[in-house]
Each structure stands twice: as C-alpha cells, then as structure tokens.
Amino acid sequence: MRDQTVGRADLRGDCGQCFGLCCVALPFAASADFAIDKQAGKPCPNLQGDHRCGIHADLRQKGFTGCTVYDCFGAGQKVSQVTFRGQDWRTASREHARRMFDVFPVVRQLHELLWYLNEALALPAARPVHADLRRALAETEGLTRQLPEQLAALDVGAHRQTVNVLLLKTSELVRAGTRGRKKDRRGADLIGARLKGADLRGANLRGAYLIAADLTGADLRGADLIGADLRDADLTDADLTGAFFLTQPQLNAARGSAGTRLPDSVTRPVHWTAQL
Template identity: 60%
Template sequence: MSAELTLHDNIHHGLSADCQHCFGLCCVALPYAKSADFAFDKDEGTPCRNLQANHQCCIHKDLREKGFRGCSAYECFGAGQKVSQVTYEGKDWRNHPETANEMFDVFPIMQQLHEMLWYLHEALSTETAKPLHRELRACYEKIDKLTRLSKENLLTLQVHEHWAEINEWLLKTSELVRAQARNPKRPKKISRGSVLIGAKLKGLDLRGANLSGALLIAADLRNADLRMSDFIADVRDADLSGADLTGSIFLTQAQVNAANGDANTKLPPSLQIPAHWVTNR
C-alpha cells in the first residue's frame, strides 16, 4: 500500500469525531457558560447533565432545539476516541476515577494536535499545493507521532510551538489556492483578520479572499462568491444561503454547522448541508 493511501485511510478513520468510541470527553472536560449556545453553566471536569452512563448524550439528535447550539457545532477532530482508546487504552474515567483529571487535561492537547492534522490533510488534498506536499507530509507525520505519545509526555508539549511550525505551510498553501482566483474586484476591506461582524456582504465577488482569522459572526454572505477563499474564520450565525464555497480551503464541518444557509449553498464535496439549514427555512 502506498504512503498516500495509508495517509488517506488514516484521515478517513481518525480525524472526525467518533462518539461511539469516546468516553464523552468533550461533555466532561470542557466548561461552558449559559448563553445562546448553551442552556446552562458547566464547569470543566464536571459531566454534563445530559451525559449518560454509557458516555453518550441523551439529547444528541436534538441539541439545537434543546439550547445546545455550541455542542452541535463542536468538533474534536477525532481527539476524543484517540485519548479514550489509544492514550488510555480503553480505560474510562468512570471505572478508573484516578485517571479522570489527567485524562481531562490530556484531551484539549490532543484536540489541538488532531486539528493540526486535519488542516494538514486539507492542504495535502489540494492539488494546487502539490509543490508543498513533501513538507506538508513531513509535518503531518511529525504531528501524528506526537498524538501517540504517552499521557505524561503529552502533558509537557508546547502546543503553540507546533502550531507556529505548521502555520507557515498552511499559509503557503492558502496563497497557492487563492492565487488561482485572480480577482481584482475583491473589496480591500476583506482581508486576513478583518472584523466583519454583521457585515452586509450579500452577493459580493469574494473569490480568493483571505478570511483567515476574520470575524464574520452574523455576517450577510447570501449569494456571495467565496470560491478559492481561505476560510479559517468565525462564521457563527453568518448567512451563507446561496453562497458558493466550492474550492475554498480550510472550511470545516463545525464551521458550517455553526452558520446558517440553505439547500442552494454550494459546499466543498467533503462537507454536508446541516439539517437545521433545511428545517429553519
């Protein structure tokens, strides 16, 4: 089997949440405050009241309706099952309470490592970035090895240093993808790190936009052309109805789930139209 196929298979099976093989870690380890995204307060290390004894959420199919939009948009990128089944070898925190606090500390570190792997895979899946594939693959293999460290070694990782290293190659990938757009009409206010909360961007030609770090919360992007754009942005409650995001890079299912849209929104083939986009119309 080629290295390419091995990498693809690894991604397919390991970089999206598999709640059936996780100990409900995001439902215990992470805190949240009562808000439009969460129906009540929860401290870190405290099991959510919706978490059942089998580590499954009792309202998983109705999260948004029950006031947990934040949960419906969360993605651990496969870190939950990695910590549960690999790092802790299937020993859950309920039956092994002595491991609980440590496991809850390991989980967010693993989540960041798996998020890095997801972005690296996205870059490796981009034909335009082929000149960078050797370096991207080396980064991927390095981070993948880190995910298999012992729990003691995971807790000593300086995660920000690894983010800084891979970010260089993600930026270069973004530049190659966006350069294809050749879009002189794109508004200059649309750039990396832009604060565009509630912005009226309906129908704009934003091909090749660098939206990395942009705040597009509740922005009106209806029918906007967002092809070949870099989408590492905050798009909570943004309206993507009729928008074209084909060919965009670094757009995750979690971002899509946090936004609004409709059946006419065009997404990259790896992403799905969320159920609430249809039911809310």
C-alpha cells in the same frame, strides 16, 4: 518519524468509541450557546451512563446550540482508545481521570492540525510544499501517540505556529490561481457585514469575524476560511466551491440553504434542511 497518512474518517468524531470526553473535560458558561454553567472535569448533567447525550436530538431546542457546532476531529476516540487504551474515566482513579481530561484538549488541537494538513495535501496547487506538508503530518500524528505525561507537557502552541507557516504557504499557492484582485480580509471585523452577492473569490478570510454577516449569494470560491468565525452568518445560496480550510464546526455554526454550494470536505448541516 514515520511518514503516515491520516484519512478524513480518522479525523471525524466517533462518539461510540469515546467516553464522552467533550461532555466532561470542557467547561462552558450559560449563554446563547449553553443553557447552564459547567466546570471543566465535571460531567454534563445530560451525559448518560453509556457516555451518550440524553438530549442529542433536541440540543438546539434545549439551549445547547454550542454542542451542535463542536467537533473533536476524532480526538475523543484517540484519547479514549489509544492514549488511555480503553480505560473509562468513570472507573479509573481520580488522578487518571484528571490526566485524561488534561490530555483531551491537547490532542484535539493536534487533530485539528491533522485535518488542515490532510486537506492541504489534497490541493494540487500546493504541490510545491507537499513534501513539507507530509513531514508535518507525520510529525503531528506522531505527537498524538505520545504517552499521557508527554502530551500534557507538550507546547502545542509552538507546534501550531510551525504548521501554520506551511498552511500560509499553501494558502498563497492556492489563491494565486484565482484571477483578478483578491481581497485580504485576514482577521477583519465583519460582524453583521452586508456582503450579499459579494465577490470574495480567492479572498484571504483567515480569522475574520463574520458573525451574523449577510453572505447571501456571495462568491467564496477558492477563499481561505481557516479560523473564520461564521456563527449565524447567512450563507444562503452562497458558492463555497473550492473554499478551503473550512471545517464542519464552522459550517454548523452558520445558516444556509439547499442552494448553498459546498466543497467536498464538508457536509450540509442537518439544521439547514430543518429551516426550509
């Protein structure tokens, strides 16, 4: 399989090149994140004929916060323009549309892995495993270009496990560069935890539940945040410089301020500014 690099621009959602797949393929239930129930494969009532959201500017106010913290990592445009070669599900056969909706979540998982692999390759401390990371990236990118029937049959969970071994090695190498004792809170229940000003430099926070945690002024430099649940976590004035495997959806789900210091891989959420 060819060695191919994947830039960050290819791993960000481009709604203009997508047929609104996340608004159709995925289900959601009425909750704090969504104002209504929607079945998988059924278009959201807010989806317009041009595949754009009719309430995009008011999603939070209309009760669709869940939409504002979602990112397909570029899978939408890949499935729309590459896998199905620009064929719109609205004009395709019912079977063709169903296959598109089945394939989209698979490619989304693969693109998320591409994001992590891309970031790992940008970390100098992970140089000892860069060759393995490049091979994994090329293999994963190749999988995203398979035919629809191949993608539908793909055991994406098994592939995630293989890639995760490399990401764990990357994490160990990067965090080893942080001096002092490093906290291991992998998968920890830190819901609502009072961590104001906490020293979490180089911490392992993989999969930690930090929902509504107070991380005001916390030092998260060099922390591994892969899969950490940051919904409503308060990152006001926290320092996430050098934190890695942090995705934009995670950050969008949290609260922060102009004083929150972020790694270059993400951007400051617009709603943080609106809260000031």
